[in-house]
Amino acid sequence: MNTLLLGVVGSTAYGLAHAGSDVDRLGVYAVPTVELHGLRLPIDRAATIVEHDPDRTVHEARKFAMLCLSSNPTVTELLWLPSYERSAPLGEELVGLRGAFASADGVRNAYFGYATAQFKRLLTTGQFQSKMRKRRSKHARHLLRLLDQGYEYYVTGQLRLRVDDPERYREFGDRVAVDPEVARPVLAAAREKFADATSPLPAAPDEPAVEAWLRRVRKEYL
Numbered sequence: 141m142n143t144l145l146l147g148v149v150g151s152t153a154y155g156l157a158h159a160g161s162d163v164d165r166l167g168v169y170a171v172p173t174v175e176l177h178g179l180r181l182p183i184d185r186a187a188t189i190v191e192h193d194p195d196r197t198v199h200e201a202r203k204f205a206m207l208c209l210s211s212n213p214t215v216t217e218l219l220w221l222p223s224y225e226r227s228a229p230l231g232e233e234l235v236g237l238r239g240a241f242a243s244a245d246g247v248r249n250a251y252f253g254y255a256t257a258q259f260k261r262l263l264t265t266g267q268f269q270s271k272m273r274k275r276r277s278k279h280a281r282h283l284l285r286l287l288d289q290g291y292e293y294y295v296t297g298q299l300r301l302r303v304d305d306p307e308r309y310r311e312f313g314d315r316v317a318v319d320p321e322v323a324r325p326v327l328a329a330a331r332e333k334f335a336d337a338t339s340p341l342p343a344a345p346d347e348p349a350v351e352a353w354l355r356r357v358r359k360e361y362l
């Protein structure tokens with residue numbers, strides 16, 4: 141596999157991991173360019189490889205770029221890690237291009253949208269089984285994290301992954317695990333904050349810069 145970038149993401153990167161947490165790795169790889177000319181193309185689902193024990197997800201370069209252009213929070217965070225386990229020169233170029241992927245509407249809609257999706261999961265997760273409560277608590281922690289990180293990204297143009305006060309997120313998760321409605325006013329307040337804020341991010345991503353990088357990848361692996 142032509143790995144361009146690989147790093148540890150998720151709870152470990154946020155500073156929210158505990159003794160039983162998985163270590164999640166995310167990466168970008170490039171297929172040999174000739175594979176893009178056959179009958180079965182490495183795109184969509186075929187462009188993502190998921191492995192377990194240890195957990196690792198890697199996206200092909202084009203798919204990764206498309207996800208980042210939509211400000212997908214789960215994928216975008218790879219570009220904002222403080223260090224990497226593996227980084228090829230084209231991966232380092234990708235990190236240097238991270239500002240090209242963002243747009244004001246994209247960041248606001250993606251982060252607030254993902255937080256809203258977490259809230260819906262909270263409402264449909266069973267309340268009384270201990271396993272379900274743990275899952276609720278996890279969804280709630282990530283809901284609050286997405287709102288905080290997304291808002292900071294929106295108003296500063298910088299995505300900071302590590303949270304300042306991990307205990308705040310754990311305490312929020314414990315409260316929401318008992319009563320999911322605790323999260324509803326937090327979502328409402330975040331919606332108002334986003335609406336009142338202005339962003340230094342551009343109106344649209346810099347797609348030409350991203351495409352130029354992808355063409356360099358294709359040339360490298362021709």
